[in-house]
Amino acid sequence: MKKMLVVDDESEICDFLKSFFEERDFDVSMAHSGEEAVLAVERLRPDVVLLDIHMPGMGGLNALRQIKEKYKRARVIMVTAIETNEKIDEAMRLGADNYITKPLSLEYLEREVQEKVASLSRKMS
């Protein structure tokens, strides 16, 4: 089973993402801040991370930097409320694999996640 970490300061968002992906056979964990996310990545070693950019505390971009330092293999999809280009560019430079804007289209998100997972297993084999 593929492991997924959902990071958003809005627990309701984490909740529905969790139920959605659990139905699709993912082992989903949640984190509500950047700091929590970094710790969770170290501990859980997830295959895919859904990471909100705009969060209180260290924020999504800093978390991304540390996640990539600690566990390079994780595929990170950034989640953002606004498509502000600088932030997206910065995230992509830091090693994010893609981004998606709120409100989320779950169909699109699922396709993206499956694709990343598939690319991971291709790499493994």
Place this chain on the structure above:
Amino acid sequence: MSLYSRKLFINKRKRALKKLLVGLSLFLFGALIFYGVVLLGHGFLPYALLHHPLFPVSIMSLVALAAYKPLDMLYTEIFRRYLFKQRSYVHIMLMNLAEDLELVLDQQEMANMVVNTFGELLQLKTVALLVHEKECDHFRIVAAYGWNLSDYRRVEFSSEAPLMKLIRESGPHVVSRNRVVRTWDWKDANMLAHDFDVLQASWVVPLMVGDEITGALAFSAVNRDRVFDETEFQFFRKFAHAIARKVRNATLFLHLKQANEKLQDTQSKLMQVTRIKAIEQLATGLAHQIHNPLTIISGKAQVLLLQKDRVPLDERVLTVLKTIVEQTKRAADITKKLLMFSQGPDVPREPLHLESILEDTVALISYQTSLEQIEIKQTLHTGLPVVIANRQEMREVFFNLLLNAVQSIGSKGWIHIEMKHDAQEQQIEISIADSGKGIEPENIEKLFNPFFTTRDEALGLGLFVTKQIIHRSGGFIRAESRLGEGSLFTLRLPCEQEDAGKTGTTPPSNSKISQKSIRKAGLIFED
């Protein structure tokens, strides 16, 4: 004009009168001589000669030949005395003009009045009014009589030009080209002559207020040999003195007006920037605050919609869920639209053929339509140069403008789209005219403001975003309208130098202008 034709008429009459008088005098003079010859020659001239019918004719012819020139000159001289009366009429007219100028504040209007009246009354070939521009210390022609329009606009004199130096030294006197070139023993005589030539002038009268030269009146006569006498020169000085202060006041007024306009322009630009900044901040805040709840609402609905391995939902519930997802997306689009222009400088730009984008947009609109009878006429000049802009943004621009036109028409009407290249300005001009209900005059200014709308269901962001996009692309947009008749939106965008035709996304066309066929369609639209 009427003055001029009247002058011509007077001249014609005068010439006829002169001819008549010369003829009569010649006849009388000839008859007198003949009578004298017959009386004196009675003794020693042969009878046959004296009574020959050709004798008086030949005598009179000889007299006419000999006396025509002096007589003609005599009468011209006499007429000139009469002309003196005429000249004073000219003087009175010109001084009246100088007084009338008191009421004129517009520099251009004043200058035109001066050069035209001066030129027509004195029957000159050219007249030019120069005005001193303090800002750059230049003399510039503001109005000219007998000049080619585009020529005089180019004429500019530094106040260090030899002619201007000469005027400064000689004071308020009339400067005559011939006299200066002949008598001026100065190394710059040639340059002086050159300055006169540039002004197409034989005489220059400075306009002085106190010691300050505020301008000059430069003129030349039709006849190269025409001379003015001292009294006339004195009159020119008087006239120049009378108008100098008025011309200076008009110039000052113009400068004041320009400065004021500039100030207002800067102020409104600043206001605009501040307003945009405020909206940008508002939209960013809104996006963060609203997109999260929207994400939750839409996300939960999607979870239900996309659930697997569970009892299928009731059809009605499915519809409700779908509506929830759609409507949350719509709500999110509002902030996205608002944010669109704040991200403007970063959007990728590429060379675009606007005509193909316009055609796509027209197709989009006509697809949406189904019943309203709206004609879309296009006049597109093919082979237009490319414009550097963002494709998506340009689509948005055309879509907004067309949608506005369609909504303004309602049903039955026409939209006329024209696109052309202004080679001189290096711009593409697109005009979109409609036969809609038009815009109230007081609303025209507010048209491009954010959230301005006259329809309840509309957001009022379409034209605002359109204007922002056009401005960012270095262009501008203007709206004109007549209530009840329709509106016209004109936008201009800077285009690249000619390389059209090479990057051929335009469909090839044989005719220079392709008149697109007319689409009849009905429209359902959302904003």
